[in-house]
């Protein structure tokens with residue numbers, strides 16, 4: 273059951289520093305959980321929620337600044353995952369809710385993270401690099 277996000281340069285490094293730093297921080301928070309402790313899962317889910325708000329905001333600011341063409345789809349995906357995380361945290365007071373949060377944390381979040389990076393975030397970072405944006409600045 274111990275499913276960590278294994279850092280993989282091929283998947284997780286986009287060669288765009290501001291985004292790479294945010295993604296490394298996400299992995300670090302995710303992996304610092306004690307999966308056998310419900311309190312730890314709730315705490316890390318909250319930390320990931322707060323961190324993801326900042327992470328997504330930074331990406332969205334770059335999208336707006338440089339007129340990224342698929343901003344709508346990318347933003348929708350961010351909004352969706354924040355809503356899911358918030359939903360499972362909010363409902364984590366009952367035993368059933370705790371089980372659901374744990375399942376979401378273990379089964380869903382790592383796959384979402386990997387898929388989002390290899391699809392939407394890698395597309396955004398190559399777009400920004402084509403615009404000659406270096407680490408958020410032209």
Ligand SMILES: [Fe+2]
Nearest residue numbers: 291327331393
């Ligand atoms: Fe990202």
Ligand SMILES: [Fe+2]
Nearest residue numbers: 331388392393
């Ligand atoms: Fe993103």
